[in-house]
Amino acid sequence: MSQTVQQIMERCQALFDDLNFTSVKEWKAAVPGRKAIGFMPVYVPREIIHAAGMLPVGIMGGGDQLEVIQGDAYYQSYICRIPRSTLELGLTGRLDCLDGMLFPSICDVIRNLSGMWQILFKDKYVRYFDVPQNYQDGVGGEYYIHEMQVLRDDIGRIAGKPITDDALRASIAVYNENRRAVQELYKYRATKPWQAPTSEVYLVLRAGMVLPVEEHTQLVRDYIAATDAVARPMRDNARIVLTGAFCEQPPLGLIKSIEMAGCYIVDDDFMLVMRMLFDDVVETGDPLDELSKSFLHRSMQTSSKYDEFKKDKGKYLLDSTKLNAGEGVIFAAPSFCDPALLERPMLQAVLNEHKIPYTAFKYAENTGQMAPIREQAGTFADSIKLWSAA
């Protein structure tokens, strides 16, 4: 029997609320010897972990329900919250179920956290995972393939057997399927945002941070089917694209507040790991080479990636706004997030050129006061409606 939206959301909410990663522990306990590898935003090729029979687990910080005590002792007041809460999760044993942690290159804070993890969790596998900022196959590509090979060798060692090309190809196929499902969900939401509120879409995506990918793909499709089966009221909301939330996550209450203020979010940059690669990775040929080509030539523009040419700056945001019939952009960046906040004026300049309205605010993953954000988003939505009416 197919699940209802409510049933799906209850499951996703429970996974989201569970800061003890029980589902990961259960997955490991189901078959002795199973292992799990954590990763932080923005992107790691999860296919490599999957191909070793391991569970990739996205660690998106501690959210607004985690009391950060120990983690705060490691950071000055002007550092964002995600490293504090992630450390808190680690120091309180909540991440003991992970056999390793990957720290992708996104900013100096997460980069340095990789070294802190090496010191504080000496018995765990820790790797800073660098991706190239040079997008030529023979230069950045060669470097990236080698870095992925190192990761593949390391993960193979932890798994106790090397990762074969065939296993990698099979994992690429599994993740291609997941990418397609997530893209379908994004398309569905952009077409009928009243049917797929972002507060739900977000939870469905978050479930993918802890569930096996095959299960998550099914979950995404089940959600689309379930929500499409029951008509919901369409409101005269402003269609907005939300950007800047690619690392530290906003509290769920903030997403709800934006929606309650009269905005339909038609695109966003939450959990980019699922959408970093635009389309299918080629499932034949050399798997690392194909993963590299996808990253170099067919991947998302985000602040932690270098834009080779000035003309490229803001291209994704602009295209997305047009493609999804966005009427405005909300810049929602975590406080003290260098990549998002340094990028913002450049993106705003591009939007100005194209006369696309925007508003901007900052948050932390534990932001509690939603009234100002609701007011700001509400005013923004009203102004869009007024301007478009004029």
Place this chain on the structure above:
Amino acid sequence: MTTPIQMTPPQASKKPVPPAQKEDAMLLQKEMINRNYHELATAHDRGKKVAATFVPGNLNELVMCFDFARSLPETNALQNGMRKKSGKMIMDAERDGHSEDVCTYVKADLGMMLGGEVGPTGEPLPRPDLLLLSYTGCFTFMKWFELIRQKYNCETTMLHVPYQGDGKISQNMRDYVVKQIKENVIPSLERVSGVKFDIDRLRQYMKESAKAEDDLVQVLQSAKKRPSPIDGYFGAVYYIGPIFTAFRGTTEATQYYDVLRREIEQRVREGKGPITPEGEMAEEKYRLVVEGPPNWTHFREFWKMFYDEGAVVVTSTYAKVGGVYDFGFRHDPDHPIESLAEYCLGCYTNLNLPQRIDMICKYIDEYQADGLLINSIKSCNSFSAGQLLILREVEKRTGKPAAFIESDLVDPRYFSPANIKNRLESYFQMIKQKRTVAAGAVH
């Protein structure tokens, strides 16, 4: 030998500031830096192209092969900070839409552009013809040049230098940097300058670099003596000026470091302590290692808090930000490109946290320091994120006391003299107490 010179009085202070005393080498470096600003101001009139690049991982010898005038935005920002100009620039940039949360070097630079592109010395700073984004140890650099590119629309060449996440430089990292230099950086430099690359010219510059690096290391390591003849933080910023910026590889720099080394050797022979802005330090009471960049807007006031208490910084990690030379690395004319790659990969902020801790512990041991002081900079996550763990680990491993103060690079709003002084005084008390306890234990 020392010569009194008139420093620009701080705007915030009403009291007249007495003339600062400086070593001859300090004056010489100031003259060199000022001359570089003049060369930049007149570069386009003289038919020269201008390259902007960053201090950590700069490819100065290579850029000189193409006759570029060289501008270093962090140096511009800090020079504006020392001249008390940066506060307004930062606020102008914030009014222009830049977040209060981000790096103040970037905002000081952008504010300077908004204010008419006048450099720290009052001469115009030309628009760069090339932004050479050699991106070592700091993600902000990447955004910084993207921001400048958006304003000036000038050609940008990226050199991505991978981070030493595993605490070592792998062959893959080295090959990647070498390949980028050969296939991207050199062709861009040739295209923009119209000058063909001559590897022998590069080798010649690198020979000069290596000589200067030898002398610099001798100067910095002179602080192992008691008393230390130099201050390895406040004084060292003058010593590293030429080699970290537009002069590494020039004969001028070689001469400068030769003069400096001789001057310091003389001080050692005479058993003298460091020269401070108020003259020679009388008694060396505390020997410290400092981690983190200095504050530039109140540089002299900050330094005074140390020398007034008889505290000398024997070595600092900041003095390694534009190159770690004291563990043996030298630019190698026999392998010029590979050596440039190695240099970029080895800069201090490209080291991982365990490496940084090892280095500081080694310094505390080799320089017989009383402890570690961390000056945590709000603007600089590359330095600052993780410093509280560095503090704990260094204390644990060395048994020496560590202390933590906070300020900023060039934003005067984040320099709180009373707080810093208070913390420093407590720290000196703590060192004294530890000594007393240790002496008691011996008896």
